[in-house]
Amino acid sequence: xxxxxxxxxxxxxxxxxxxxxxxxxxxxxxxxxxxxxxxxxxxxxxxxxxxxxxxxxxxxxxxxxxxxxxxxxxxxxxxxx
Amino acid sequence: xxxxxxxxxxxxxxxxxxxxxxxxxxxxxxxxxxxxxxxxxxxxxxxxxxxxxxxxxxxxxxxxxxxxxxxxxxxxxxxxxxxxxxxxxxxxxxxxxxxxxxxxxxxxxxxxxxxxxxxxxxxxxxxxxxxxxxxxxxxxxxxxxxxxxxxxxxxxxxxxxxxxxxxxxxxxxxxxxxxxxxxxxxxxxxxxxxxxxxxxxxxxxxxxxxxxxxxxxxxxxxxxxxxxxxxxxxxxx
Numbered sequence: 001x002x003x004x005x006x007x008x009x010x011x012x013x014x015x016x017x018x019x020x021x022x023x024x025x026x027x028x029x030x031x032x033x034x035x036x037x038x039x040x041x042x043x044x045x046x047x048x049x050x051x052x053x054x055x056x057x058x059x060x061x062x063x064x065x066x067x068x069x070x071x072x073x074x075x076x077x078x079x080x081x
Numbered sequence: 082x083x084x085x086x087x088x089x090x091x092x093x094x095x096x097x098x099x100x101x102x103x104x105x106x107x108x109x110x111x112x113x114x115x116x117x118x119x120x121x122x123x124x125x126x127x128x129x130x131x132x133x134x135x136x137x138x139x140x141x142x143x144x145x146x147x148x149x150x151x152x153x154x155x156x157x158x159x160x161x162x163x164x165x166x167x168x169x170x171x172x173x174x175x176x177x178x179x180x181x182x183x184x185x186x187x188x189x190x191x192x193x194x195x196x197x198x199x200x201x202x203x204x205x206x207x208x209x210x211x212x213x214x215x216x217x218x219x220x221x222x223x224x225x226x227x228x229x230x231x232x233x234x235x236x237x238x239x240x241x242x243x244x245x246x247x248x249x250x251x252x253x254x255x256x257x258x259x260x261x262x263x264x265x266x267x268x269x270x271x272x273x274x275x276x277x278x279x280x281x282x283x284x285x286x287x288x289x290x291x292x293x294x295x296x297x298x299x300x301x302x303x304x305x306x307x308x309x310x311x312x313x314x315x316x317x318x
Contacts, residue, residue: 009184013184013229014184014187014263016184016185016186016187016188016189016227016263017185017189020189065138065142066138068139068142068175068182070180070181070182070229070230070231071182071184071229
């Protein structure tokens with residue numbers, strides 16, 4: 001199973017890197033880009049019989065290590081391949 | 082007294098800390114490797130600055146799994162004085178020994194400069210030799226020192242007097258201009274509930290000799306010597 005974990009700063013947390021990237025895009029002329037939030041992306045190759053089992057492992061990994069719950073939240077997608 | 086200076090792969094202020102306590106303060110000191118299983122019977126532990134484990138994932142996130150951190154936790158739980166400087170502070174946050182987290186500096190730059198911090202509380206092992214309101218000129222050198230915690234946590238820290246150092250102007254005024262990284266409430270350093278674990282972003286060990294531009298950092302390191310050798314905080318508690 002392949003788990004994709006997307007970690008982003010919580011909406012309430014200021015993201016100076018994202019803001020800087022947004023400003024750079026504005027310099028390039030992309031005025032339509034209103035805001036940028038920068039995050040991290042992980043692909044976990046998990047040995048699991050079911051998608052639920054893979055999700056359980058990925059969720060635990062995100063809670064305990066991949067994301068810092070003080071400042072970050074995450075979203076998980078599971079694919080069979 | 083004896084200091085243990087923990088060395089993680091990627092620590093780079095371990096020798097600065099060792100030099101300050103050993104050669105400037107004249108105390109016993111020993112390097113402790115992150116895989117060691119003992120703190121060498123030290124009376125105080127320093128987690129130094131640097132880039133432990135390359136700052137992979139997040140600053141301090143991997144260092145918390147180093148075997149020595151079990152010993153550091155046991156030492157802290159028993160009331161032993163632990164000082165986390167810069168990356169050492171970040172390790173303490175990730176290990177849950179202090180609350181909150183670090184964000185990228187609001188400038189998005191690595192900032193290396195002298196700043197002023199005000200000593201907010203003196204009933205910790207690392208400030209017992211200071212006086213309240215004293216300003217210290219100490220250098221910072223970090224890219225992620227923008228202290229963040231939930232508003233309720235910040236309130237609790239303020240209520241419990243756990244904010245130990247605050248970024249201020251040279252005259253001790255808390256201003257946004259004096260805040261080098263965007264930290265909540267100008268927080269530069271904190272202590273634990275029990276007050277024996279202290280973390281700060283500025284580097285007192287790099288400000289222990291006038292040739293280095295300031296010797297104000299001595300006040301922090303001399304405090305713990307006073308604490309250990311004279312039991313000074315017992316009186317302040």
